[in-house]
Structure formats: C-alpha cells, structure tokens
Amino acid sequence: MTANLTIVVANKKGVLLVPNTALLPKGAGHVVQVPNADGKGFTEVDVTTGLTDGTNTEIVSGLSEGQRIIAVPTSAVPKPRGFFGG
Secondary structure, X not given: OOOOOOOOOOOOOXXXXXXXXXXXXXXXXXXXXXXXXXXOOEEEEEEEEEEEOOOEEEEEEOOOXXXXXXXXXXXXXXXXXXXXXX
C-alpha cells in the first residue's frame, strides 16, 4: 500500500517571488542582477531571501514589485564551445 502526501509547512500570500535561477550566492547571502536603465549591462543588488518552494524564493528586501531582473544571470549562461565541443 502506498500514499502520496503533501505537507504544507508555511503559506504566505502577497509576497515578492523570484525564480531561483535569478539568485546568485554572494558571501553569506544572495544577489540578483538588475538591468541598467540604459540597457547596457546590469547591476548586482543584494537581496534578503525568505521562504522557498524549490522553484521560486521570497524576496524580503532589496527589490521592489515590478522591478526587472535577469532571470538567468550571465554567470549562469554557458560559454559557447568550438565545433567539436572543445
């Protein structure tokens, strides 16, 4: 006999969430990359994180609702390889 269970340990509404792919570890915390207003480059912004569901993470401070972020930071993008993968 088997069973599937879902156990909710916390539930919050009205919080700011970002995809986990946007979070970069830095020191004891995290940063996200925010595009510069001129469209050239980005700025790393320190954020305080809260709860996570494994896919998205709550942002307690450091970002505002509606603020644009880079969901797949440039440091996470693989560098192109040669034709033969070398």
